[in-house]
Amino acid sequence: ILVQLIVTHAEECPYEDLLTLTNEKGKDYAVVNPELFPGAYNFFPELPTRVDEDPGKQFFVYYVGNDTVCWLNVVVKIVRCKQEVSNISDYEGGANCSNLLWGTSCNAACSDGKVSMGGPAVFTCEMDNYNMTYLQLDNDTVCQDLTLEEEQNMVEMMEAHPILYNKKMTTYKDTGKKERMWVEKAEELGKC
Numbered sequence: 001i002l003v004q005l006i007v008t009h010a011e012e013c014p015y016e017d018l019l020t021l022t023n024e025k026g027k028d029y030a031v032v033n034p035e036l037f038p039g040a041y042n043f044f045p046e047l048p049t050r051v052d053e054d055p056g057k058q059f060f061v062y063y064v065g066n067d068t069v070c071w072l073n074v075v076v077k078i079v080r081c082k083q084e085v086s087n088i089s090d091y092e093g094g095a096n097c098s099n100l101l102w103g104t105s106c107n108a109a110c111s112d113g114k115v116s117m118g119g120p121a122v123f124t125c126e127m128d129n130y131n132m133t134y135l136q137l138d139n140d141t142v143c144q145d146l147t148l149e150e151e152q153n154m155v156e157m158m159e160a161h162p163i164l165y166n167k168k169m170t171t172y173k174d175t176g177k178k179e180r181m182w183v184e185k186a187e188e189l190g191k192c
Contacts, residue, residue, distance in 0.1 A: 025102060029050050037072075043061070081125035102125045102127060116143055120178070122138040139179070163181075
């Protein structure tokens with residue numbers, strides 16, 4: 001979040017230049033709080049105020065000292081991983097992996113003719129020490145080629161265990177159980 005100040009008396013208004021704020025991980029908005037501006041009062045609109053990604057701007061008026069008027073323009077910049085998962089190794093991502101919000105995750109499938117061993121590939125949008133975003137693979141998933149017989153075996157497994165693909169099932173979110181099932185199948189096929 002970049003906060004730019006346009007003031008009547010710069011020596012009395014806090015932050016003459018740019019103030020950089022950090023929004024919460026996984027959020028596509030930021031909250032502007034009054035404690036960010038010591039000595040300021042009578043904010044319009046009232047604080048705290050949520051500033052959303054769209055339109056991403058909010059204009060504020062407030063007072064300091066002896067009724068000095070200050071103006072504050074808040075611009076929200078959302079951090080995202082713009083890299084497509086399909087550019088990483090053997091994975092092809094759905095729309096949920098494109099332009100991923102910092103701190104959020106998505107599942108990616110192996111490309112055609114390959115199967116994910118070790119559970120589904122879960123990518124999380126992270127940020128390094130240089131404020132560069134990258135997609136982090138959160139487990140030891142590997143995409144491996146299957147023989148025709150192995151592919152048929154996998155289809156049969158999927159049909160027998162809808163927990164692996166049916167989002168309407170309450171157990172679908174049990175990632176531990178699903179991961180154990182994938183590991184067992186990988187061991188059975190000798191792919192671990």
